[in-house]
Amino acid sequence: MDYSRTVRAAAVQISPVLFSRxxxxxxxxxAIAKAAKEGAQLVVFPETFIPYYPYFSFVQPPVLMGKEHMRLYEEAVTVPSPVTExxxxxxxxxxxxxxxxINERDRGSLYNTQLIFDxxxxxxxxxxxxxxxxxxxxxWGQxxxxxxxxxxxxxxxxxxLACWEHYNxxxxxxxxxQHEQIHCAQFPGSMVGQIFTDQIEVTIRHHALExxxxxxxxxxxxxxxxxxxxxTDEKLQKVLSGGCNTAIIGPEGNHLCPPITEGEGMAIADLDFSLITKRKRMMDSVGHYSRPDLLQLHLNSQPWSAMDNRFSSQFPDQLTNVADE
Known part of the structure; x- marks a missing residue:
């Protein structure tokens, strides 16, 4: 694992083209082209940016959001697809x-999905x-x-991780x-106001430190x-503002460039990996500062499915007959 390198990263604060994948x-x-022109080797975009975050679900009651939900289905991204290509x-x-x-469509369901391209x-x-x-x-589904x-x-x-997954x-x-060196965080922005901006600040800086x-x-x-x-409701419009905090944080919890809290822009910083060792020398929460004899995390890393494949191995003929009907 190389801790002697420097990587230039870009975090993009950007508005979608509403209703258009x-x-x-x-x-x-x-934005990828602009980030590359600035010498960036990594570029991070917001939560479910393509086609757009479902802001409608925050301001409409379920009984009224059917039309917008259907429109999101129509504009959502399948993987793979021309968009991912x-x-x-x-x-x-x-x-x-x-x-x-992205908003990922997998047949009859939508998911809040993060894609990492090398x-x-x-x-x-x-x-x-x-x-x-x-x-x-x-x-979205789970x-x-x-x-x-x-x-x-x-x-x-x-x-x-996306948004409030950081509260887990x-x-x-x-x-x-798993010793991540760069954590890529995504939030929707333009929601809830200054309190959301402040909460994001606490969240991302704490994760960097921890x-x-x-x-x-x-x-x-x-x-x-x-x-x-x-x-068009002016009262509801007020809750669709603020809540932006595009930033790059170092392992010691400090900002590496000015954050962006309003408008479109790009935060760019050089990530000196030697700072990871400098921080972990003091506190490695999954190494010398951990106590696995007392506290351990058990992770089920298996993908879930509506069909239990053990059944198909035991009764292959029956499944084939069902599929043919």
Whole structure:
């Protein structure tokens, strides 16, 4: 594991093209090119950025959100698809690792999904948010432990979590125990106001300190015109503002560049991996500072399925007959 390198990272704060998978994808491809022009070797985008975060579910009651939910199905991303191929091609062309949030459609279900592309365009990881939060449970299904892994990439060992997954200490510890060097965090942005900005600040800085890794965090942003597209109710429009905090944090919990809390922009910083050793020399929470004889994490890393495959191995003929009917 190389701790002598330096990696330039970019966290993108950006607004989607509402209601358009293709339009938002074009913005992603443009941002990848801009990040590469700045010398970035890693670029991180917001939570479920393609086609857009389901803000409608935060301001509409379930009985009224059917139309918008259906529209999200129509614009959601399948994996693989022309969207993932385009992003992979861009990653390869610019030799840059890409972490991208999407609304993934898997037949009749949607998921909050994080994709990690390596600098050669390979899709290293497709993981789904393990527990959607509050209103999100009306939109997305649940992920599983198969996505709680750290992947080896051209820029180091990468882990990723979305939004309030960072409030699940065991989920974070699962990644920490795999010695992630760069943690890629994603939040929706433009929600709840300053309190959400403050909470993100606490969350990402604490994870950097506790894990002894870098945190590259990206949040989305909505313009006033986009907020008006989502709801015409002025009272509800107020809750679709603030809550942005795009930032890059070092292993000692410090900002490595000015954070972005409003508008579109790109936070860029150089990640000196020797700082990981400097931090962990003092406190390695999965090494010399851990007590596995007292406290251990048990992780079910098996992907779940609606069909138990043990049944198919025991009764293959019956399954074949059912499939033929």
């Amino acid at each position: 293709d339009g938002t994808t074009e913005k992603v491809l443009d 385009a992003v992979g091609d861009a990653a390869k062309a610019y030799e840059i690792a890409v972490v991208l949030g 600098a050669d365009g390979t899709l290293l990881l497709k993981r789904r948010k393990i527990t959607p939060t509050y209103h999100e449970r009306m939109v 992920g599983d432990g198969a996505g709680l892994i750290v992947v080896d990439s051209a820029v180091g060992k990468l882990g990723a 200490p065991l989920a974070r510890y699962a990644l920490m125990s 894990s002894g890794c870098f945190v590259v965090n990206s949040t989305g942003w909505l313009s006033p015109e986009q907020v008006a597209q989502i709801t």
